[in-house]
Amino acid sequence: MSGFRLPEGGLVDREAALRFRFDGRDYTGFAGDTLASALLANGVTLFGRSFKYHRPRGVVTAGPEEPCALVELRRGARREPNTPATTVELFDGLVAESQNRWPSLRFDALSVAGLFAPLLAAGFYYKTFKWPAAWWEKVYEPLVRRAAGLGRVAEGPDPDRYEHIHAHCDLLVVGAGPAGLTAARMATMAGARVILAEQDALAGGGALLDRGAQGWAQAMAAALPHGVLRPRMTVVGAYGHGVFAAVERVADHLAEPGMAPRQRLHIIRARRAILATGAVERLIAFPGNDRPGVMLAGAALAYARRFGVAVAPQVAVFTTDDAGHHAALALAEAGLQVSAILDPRSESAGAEAARAAGLPVRMGWEVVATDGAQGLHGLRARRRGAAASDYVQAGALLVCGGFAPEMALAHQAGLETRWDEARQAFIPGAAREGVAAAGAARGLHGLVEAAADGARAAREALAVLGLPAGEEPPPPGPPQEVSATFPLHEVRARGPAFVDLQHDVTADDLRLAVREGYGHAEHAKRYTTHGMATDQGRVGGTAGAAVLAAARGITIPEVGIPRPRPFVRPAAWGALAGADVGLHFKPERLLPLHDWHQAHGAVFVRVGPWLRPLVYSPSGDTSWEPVLEEARNVRRAVGLCDVSSLGKIDVQGPDAATFLDRIYANTFSTLPVGRARYGLMLREDGILFDDGTTSRLAENHFLVTTTTQKADEVLAHMEWHLQTAWPELDVTLTDVADHWAQFAVAGPDAREVLRGIVDRSLSNGAFPFMAAGEAVIAGIPGRIFRISFSGELAYEVAVPAQHALAAWQAILAAGAPHGIRPYGLDALNVLRIEKGHVTGGEINGQTTPGDLGLGKMLKRRGDFVGRVLGQRPGLLAADRLQLVGIRPLDPAQRLRGGAHLRDVQGQGPSQGYVTAACMAAEGEGWIGLALLAGGHARHGETLLADSPVHGEAVPVVIGSPHRVDPENRRVRA
């Protein structure tokens, strides 16, 4: 009663034998087999166990819509669960295992679940496992976890390589069946750039099932220019605007990918698209329709015609469509015995042909039950309306419930859906936004009709593309007359009738959903999980809609089909990532002196896309010690810090000063040439957006700096205002962030160090605090700015990035007698916290200049972004979170960033939080900055810095944030 290899026939290469292993047993097959066809040829009938009830299952289809024969492929890090055996191209050495069974496929312990079926109906988990509550975590959840799921995910990183390719074409044709091949052929002959994507390894589609048309398909494919036909490429999503994503399985059919990527993701931009995706054969719901041996008629036909395999020596057919009769004829020709063809219709063209060939046709009949434990022995059938049933013997029952156009992409592309009564199917409507359906995907029946429809679609596309359509290629064969499909999707009789084979959903489950109020197609789907498995309801979707319609007393089109979404077919996660994995997930931005920093022991930290030195520690010591040494060295002598990642924007033009006055909260038109000024930029709602130092290099020439993190946003903010709010201003903005390398030379000895290598005088008279201008540094033309972030006497030196190393080394050489050392972000942070300068921790999108003690900087007259809404009482209230300095009462205790400030007893709500904390370079113990409600008026108070996450609560005293040199004597030295 099981399958076997036919003595001849099929497209497999009988000279090329392949060895493979399934469930620990060795078998052989041929090149061109799938795992399913090879197993059938070897007489295997049992392929897996169903999801919920662990019922034995065989193979149902011959394609990617397979719901039951899901296997675990390969081993180790390449192990892939839930792969349909019907899509696995056989290769030598293939290893596969069945899933969801223990200890074996034949004797699965959990098949006892079938005994509890009434308790495990749809939605049972909403009504069970509630009591006792304590059992959930210890008993129920572990049990459910073990029982749930199908396959096992691989452990360990994916060892394979993946790629993305961006592609463009005039016409994308999805599916290389008769419609797709015809359309692609005509379009390429008209001179269009065409991509013909075919998910199978072979082109041909439905033509592969017809002996005469097989040759036609091969010839059509061969006639296409090289590179047009893309086999093993599934278009997985339609995203609008002509954008499609396709996954190409480059190496899944090979034992190991070798140099090739395993899969490629193609992002295709097509001016026009034709969806020739074919139609999927449907099951009929009747009791016992899930038994191994019950399969789709077209699948049995494919196994015979394409793979040379008979699914059983004796078959019966249950069909509502002429396709079932055609399949029976073909199988009889191949030598199988047909014990009965059961068709609920009274007459049809297909039935006539079958009867004429001597096959036993029973019109007006339906199947009510199947029989056989782990394989089919026979079935019970009755005349429709009668009570008595007959027994029919068969090793396979071939079911044909009509065909549903494969419409997932059409739905995604926005094509409307309508119900076709004669085909008993949802079919796509008219073309939309350059996307059209053609062939069986449009509900047409027959190879010749599909090919003609492909030609029609090609002509329409070519007309829009402005290309001349030539002659139609020859058709695949003679036209065929077919009768309408019978509207029977469920046979009501005793026993479970499945509408979703993968998720074990029965017709009764759908009726339960309707009784419980979840009758809408989208609700029923989620309540019962019908259509939610990897086959996405392809085989049982219409049957499910029919059950819901009958239960609700409405028509099938009124029920509709749940909305399908990408992906049409599962793809490896790696394919979505492409080459952008690991360290290359996002590009890294490196400082011009990155290599020097690395060679000198820098420990790097990722700040947005940047890698910045945190501390220089060749020994790898990441304690506070090296950080504090760097910071103390700055306060004591001189240090050198690479601040090249700052944003820098060149602002030029007759209206440059006017523009800066409007974009900044303080005034820049009054800034003298050769001076720099600290600037505050607000959002239009009055919140502080960014800060930086802007210098006036000439009357109409400024250089704006921004924080590292906000550089791109500030530039976009400025451009947007210039182009939309103030188009009358003549200003040019140029991003020069990467052109300039910039270093801070900071410490009491800074002037001494630079004196020898800078061409201009740096005395207090010639170059006072906040001076800025051009200078030659160690022979390199650049700029110098006397600004200080550290609170010490400091200069920032800017040179074009290609000269960064020369300038840096010259500064180090000049500073050697003074003990100059480079310092990183951690030390920079210590210095600025001691000084009380704000950074992103305080400019956090919730604070205003007033909150940070900078309210006096806002100009009183003149428009600027944020002026009006910044005056709202809520933004000026005295109890807002305001910047303060904090210090633990006990110098031995540490502060935690993020700790909340509460009253000393640790009662009451949070009054604010710590934004920055560090060990002090000048002085003992820890210091920090915080935002405290009404903080400006609370200096001297004692509060608790409470960090429940660390289990620490530290008494702290509130004071000014400016701990070091509050009179700014050092910076003006």
Add this chain to the structure above:
Amino acid sequence: MLRIHCPFCGLRDEVEFRYRGDATARRPAAEANEEAFFAYVYARDNPRGWHLEWWLHTHGCRQVLKVKRHTLTHEIAWVGLPADAPPEDAP
């Protein structure tokens, strides 16, 4: 993924642009009051249908474009510059 036809750069993928919201919200005159600025910053119609909006071509020409897009279907009917207005009969 949208594709936007930049008048200077041609048809480009959405990821090259930065969305900047409702283009009918214009910055009030400097002397305008708090209500006007409040409406400018916060009040939006959020239509189910055609929407005139800003897209800044950040990874291309860096010009601000005004785009007429349908918020349900994502169809783009018209692209222009800040000073332009879509033709009345654009769908």
Add this chain to the structure above:
Amino acid sequence: MSVPEPPVLVAEDRVVLHQVAARRGVALPLPAPGASAALWGGIALGLAPGVAMLVGGRPDLPPDQAAVVEQTGGFLRMRVAGLAAAEVLARGCRLDLDEAAFTPGSVARALIAQVTVILYRPTATRFELLVPATLARSFVHFLSTAAAPFGGVVLPAERGTR
């Protein structure tokens, strides 16, 4: 897929660059965005209306005619040449690089492998890319990964130009 003549990469060569933006109302012979033109001893690449990047050469323009901003340190130039050059770039470049669509002489500033690159095609099989200097190393990784299956060659940077 047949393997054509391998593409050759000349990585990280520095070139003198100036970004030129015409002042309002001043008519300069700058190429339109997307086009290129020989100007001022170099090649001007049109980036935006009235804005071009001059590669090589030196523009002699006073501030009331144009904003001229040096960008030599801001970019590294990479060359991707060979019959498979467009196929290699298609691994990260979203533009249509077909010879009829991106003709020789064409310019585009666009996202390539998550980096904003100025792309220039002097001939059918040669592309020049101006890549932001701080992102150059990541970009070279993308180019060498994309070129590897074609037998691509990445030539090492000249000393001292980084």
